[in-house]
Amino acid sequence: MANINKVSGLAPVRYLNGAKWTGQGNIYYIDSAYGTAIYPGDPVTLSGSGSATGIPGIQIGVAGATCVGVAVAFGTLAEGAYINPADLTALNAPATKNGKAYYALVVDDPNVIFEIQESGTALAAADIGLNANFAIAAPATGAVYSGTYLDNSSKNTTSTLNLKLLGLARRSDNAFGTYAKWHVLLNNHAFRTGVTGV
Secondary structure (H helix, E strand, O other): OOOOOOOOOEEEEEEOOOOOOOOOEEEEEEEOOOOOOOOOEEEEEEEEOOOOOOEEEEEEEEOOOEEEOOEEEEEOOOOOOOEEEEEEOOOEEOOOOOOEEEEEEOOOOOEEEEEEEEEEOOOOOHHHHOOOOOEOOOOOOOOOOOOOOEEEEHHEEEOOEEEEEEEOOOOEEEEEEOOOOOEEEEOOEOOEEOOOOO
16 A cells, blocks of 8 residues: 555654553744744744743754754744634744744654654664754644644754654554654754764
8 A cells, every 4th residue: 555645744652662652742832923833843943032921942953953852832922822712723933923922732752753754755663773964844724733744855863963763663554665753763853962873
């Protein structure tokens, strides 16, 4: 059966020690003047600033950037109610924030394993252990989750690449080939130094 093409960014699946992901993360701040949309599943970096109450700021990650984690939920209240009371359909932090700051729940533990879809010439078993960058893309039409995908053309041993390739997501609907889903770690992480690929 062919792999399904459904890009959805980075989805947390478990911890490096084998434990299931618990749904935990930490709150981060998105400044009202930041003009880029961030969606669930997008990798994020520290912005170098924060809120007036000391919550660290984030912005969208880019290829090769040192990421702090993956944003999984958004809202306009710092207390952690991940919803915009003025628009209950808003599931992301939009590019135009109308003067309102946003907050994100970010999976920032460097030991969380994520699932991501590859794009480009299909990777193979020999690529397990290598590193690669992600590529940020807009969500599919009508989707409210990340369009970020694994950029196969970037695979290498370089320690500053975003992701560590741990192997395929082991499911009956996934196999080596076009649109395969991979398990990865954020290799170039704000809380852990990147490791050279093998």
